[in-house]
Amino acid sequence: MQEIVIISGKGGTGKTSLVAAFAQLSKTELVVADCDVDAADLYLLMHPDFRLEQAFLSGEKAQLDQNGCDQCGLCQAACRFEAIELRAEQYTINALDCEGCGYCARVCPTGAISMVEQKAGDWYRSTTRFGGAMVHARLGIAAENSGKLVSLVKNEARKLAQRKGLETILVDGSPGIGCPVISSLSGADLAILVTEPTISGFHDLKRVRRLVEKFHIRIGCIINKFDLNPEITDQIQDWLDRESISLVARLPYSDVFTEAMTRGQTAIEYSNGTLSQSIRNSWDAILQLNNER
Amino acid sequence: MKIAIASGKGGTGKTTLATNLASYLAETGPVILVDLDVEEPNSGLFIHGRELAAETRYSLVPEWDADRCSFCGLCQTICNFNAIVDLGDRIMLFPELCHSCHACSELCPDEALPMKSRRIGRLRYIQAERLDFVESRLDIGQEQAVPLINQTLDFVGGRFRNGTLQLLDSPPGTACPAIAATRTADHVILVTEPTPFGLHDLKLAVATMQALDQPFSVVINRGGQTDNMIADYCKQQAIPVLAGFANDRRVAELYSRGRLIYDQLPEFKQQLAKIATFVTSQEGIKA
Amino acid sequence: MNIAFTTKGTTWDAAMDPRFGRTDFFLIYDIDGDDLIEFDNRAIAAEAHGAGPQTAQKLFEFQPDILITGNGPGGNAARVLEQSAVKVFIGAGDMTVLEAYQAYQTGQLTEI
Numbered sequence: 139m140q141e142i143v144i145i146s147g148k149g150g151t152g153k154t155s156l157v158a159a160f161a162q163l164s165k166t167e168l169v170v171a172d173c174d175v176d177a178a179d180l181y182l183l184m185h186p187d188f189r190l191e192q193a194f195l196s197g198e199k200a201q202l203d204q205n206g207c208d209q210c211g212l213c214q215a216a217c218r219f220e221a222i223e224l225r226a227e228q229y230t231i232n233a234l235d236c237e238g239c240g241y242c243a244r245v246c247p248t249g250a251i252s253m254v255e256q257k258a259g260d261w262y263r264s265t266t267r268f269g270g271a272m273v274h275a276r277l278g279i280a281a282e283n284s285g286k287l288v289s290l291v292k293n294e295a296r297k298l299a300q301r302k303g304l305e306t307i308l309v310d311g312s313p314g315i316g317c318p319v320i321s322s323l324s325g326a327d328l329a330i331l332v333t334e335p336t337i338s339g340f341h342d343l344k345r346v347r348r349l350v351e352k353f354h355i356r357i358g359c360i361i362n363k364f365d366l367n368p369e370i371t372d373q374i375q376d377w378l379d380r381e382s383i384s385l386v387a388r389l390p391y392s393d394v395f396t397e398a399m400t401r402g403q404t405a406i407e408y409s410n411g412t413l414s415q416s417i418r419n420s421w422d423a424i425l426q427l428n429n430e431r
Numbered sequence: 432m433k434i435a436i437a438s439g440k441g442g443t444g445k446t447t448l449a450t451n452l453a454s455y456l457a458e459t460g461p462v463i464l465v466d467l468d469v470e471e472p473n474s475g476l477f478i479h480g481r482e483l484a485a486e487t488r489y490s491l492v493p494e495w496d497a498d499r500c501s502f503c504g505l506c507q508t509i510c511n512f513n514a515i516v517d518l519g520d521r522i523m524l525f526p527e528l529c530h531s532c533h534a535c536s537e538l539c540p541d542e543a544l545p546m547k548s549r550r551i552g553r554l555r556y557i558q559a560e561r562l563d564f565v566e567s568r569l570d571i572g573q574e575q576a577v578p579l580i581n582q583t584l585d586f587v588g589g590r591f592r593n594g595t596l597q598l599l600d601s602p603p604g605t606a607c608p609a610i611a612a613t614r615t616a617d618h619v620i621l622v623t624e625p626t627p628f629g630l631h632d633l634k635l636a637v638a639t640m641q642a643l644d645q646p647f648s649v650v651i652n653r654g655g656q657t658d659n660m661i662a663d664y665c666k667q668q669a670i671p672v673l674a675g676f677a678n679d680r681r682v683a684e685l686y687s688r689g690r691l692i693y694d695q696l697p698e699f700k701q702q703l704a705k706i707a708t709f710v711t712s713q714e715g716i717k718a
Numbered sequence: 719m720n721i722a723f724t725t726k727g728t729t730w731d732a733a734m735d736p737r738f739g740r741t742d743f744f745l746i747y748d749i750d751g752d753d754l755i756e757f758d759n760r761a762i763a764a765e766a767h768g769a770g771p772q773t774a775q776k777l778f779e780f781q782p783d784i785l786i787t788g789n790g791p792g793g794n795a796a797r798v799l800e801q802s803a804v805k806v807f808i809g810a811g812d813m814t815v816l817e818a819y820q821a822y823q824t825g826q827l828t829e830i
Contacts, residue, residue: 148471149442183627239511239512239534245538284766285766313441324789334687335687337476363683366684396624396678400660513768513771518778519779525797
């Protein structure tokens with residue numbers, strides 16, 4: 139089984155739009171895993187049927203049972219996050235401030251504080267309108283993406299692929315360089331870095347590259363909106379050469395992505411122009427890169 | 432007066448708005464622009480000036496004292512963030528996972544885990560031609576953005592008079608860093624774009640602001656002629672829309688070169704002026 | 719000599735788990751005693767953050783000479799493993815445990 143992960147450091151590079159187009163091109167041949175759970179937008183283009191829904195529990199928060207509390211105040215003294223207040227002669231824990239360290243529960247002499255696992259969101263197993271399978275998730279307010287959630291989504295995608303006898307998993311990876319993106323990359327065979335020729339885009343590309351390095355994964359790069367700033371595009375290409383990273387494609391700045399998205403379509407569905415052809419070529423190039431092992 | 436500029440996801444033009452608005456408002460009164468997107472602070476690419484202060488920022492994390500440790504293993508059990516590993520003859524610490532809760536340190540029976548300062552990032556205070564600019568940048572490999580955001584807000588609070596207008600360029604999303612940056616603001620401006628992605632992420636941001644009980648409004652970026660999905664949603668929810676910027680390739684080009692937009696494009700400036708008027712009126716209410 | 723595998727199951731024909739930190743199981747093969755020991759790692763795999771170093775610590779306790787896995791431990795887990803003498807071989811993520819062992823014996827896996 140093969141895992142292809144599409145990632146980008148910063149938001150707005152067109153990563154998710156590309157994943158949707160690639161998923162459409164491969165129809166029923168792969169399972170899509172949306173691990174960009176902070177901005178889980180892929181479903182807006184894939185229109186999955188949310189066939190199976192399950193709660194996702196992650197992280198604990200402190201909960202105080204007033205009946206057991208003898209108001210000693212040790213919990214408040216222990217808490218470094220100012221999450222415990224004395225309000226109307228009762229100690230109260232503010233869930234938004236609680237980081238779940240559990241210190242208060244440990245020092246409470248009456249055992250009135252317990253650590254309760256929180257519902258962070260839901261995850262789903264779906265069939266998309268292209269007939270393919272998709273595993274995705276949604277986070278609640280103030281809930282954070284985590285290595286655990288990404289790992290769960292990828293694991294379910296793997297199981298699904300196994301059951302359906304599919305060889306490939308396409309992962310919409312998490313942004314940033316923290317735990318979620320590490321889980322996105324763990325176990326992957328090929329990482330495609332999507333970037334754009336802006337100062338911040340190039341900067342992010344270098345950061346993500348350093349992370350991917352640790353996982354001994356093959357890397358390819360797509361420069362989206364390459365004509366926005368030809369100078370930076372040249373700098374990126376020189377850098378890719380030096381780093382021996384294959385340039386999978388350069389895609390032009392185009393309103394097609396936005397216009398397609400506005401209609402809930404993928405770019406190749408919406409237009410049959412040169413951009414669509416470039417996207418098709420990109421996907422072929424990615425598959426070829428994946429087979430070159 | 433503190434105005435936070437935030438968005439449900441990255442790449443909506445939050446930094447473009449923050450930098451342009453700050454420069455524009457600075458033409459008529461004192462403004463401090465604060466970049467709280469500490470994982471990826473980009474405002475500084477657009478604001479240039481003289482560095483008045485640069486400070487290394489720290490958080491407190493435990494340090495292992497081998498001579499005192501009796502290898503009871505309690506610290507590993509205590510740590511809810513998996514930042515401590517007991518290997519039997521040595522303790523390994525993973526400071527980037529540590530939330531500085533002090534539990535291991537204070538509960539260690541051998542006092543073998545004293546809390547020590549550890550560098551998490553750097554704060555810079557820059558005086559530009561017209562405005563003051565403060566940015567903090569988390570070091571690579573650091574994962575705890577919230578302490579640095581709070582320290583940056585404290586720095587700004589201690590340095591400037593209460594009356595000075597603060598514009599806070601906030602981290603994207605709806606998780607803890609975004610909440611830390613927006614919760615102390617007097618008003619939050621949510622930047623979005625009129626696409627299904629934009630609307631989806633805006634709804635999450637709106638729910639977050641409602642949970643925080645923060646007053647907020649919306650700015651629509653990269654709008655087209657025909658599509659009104661954000662405007663319709665805001666109307667239905669009675670959310671004020673302050674301005675709408677047209678989708679314009681020239682904006683993206685100027686951005687890629689690290690340039691401000693409003694002095695080059697009159698249409699952009701016109702919309703910016705609407706937001707500026709709103710901000711000024713808020714100051715009136717506050718005063 | 720002990721060889722550790724990151725696995726999805728507990729037998730020789732189980733699939734390898736390509737992940738290190740969030741692997742479901744470890745299998746430790748004691749070559750001299752021809753004994754296969756299993757360790758269930760699923761509780762650690764369910765941690766929100768920092769699974770890598772915790773898993774590495776568990777592995778550390780078994781003192782294996784060789785670790786065979788998918789594409790290698792991430793940075794934090796690698797730091798723990800560096801404290802031991804274990805040699806890490808990658809590229810077995812797509813095999814069964816037996817296939818991975820044979821691939822190791824015939825020198826088809828990459829040492830990092």
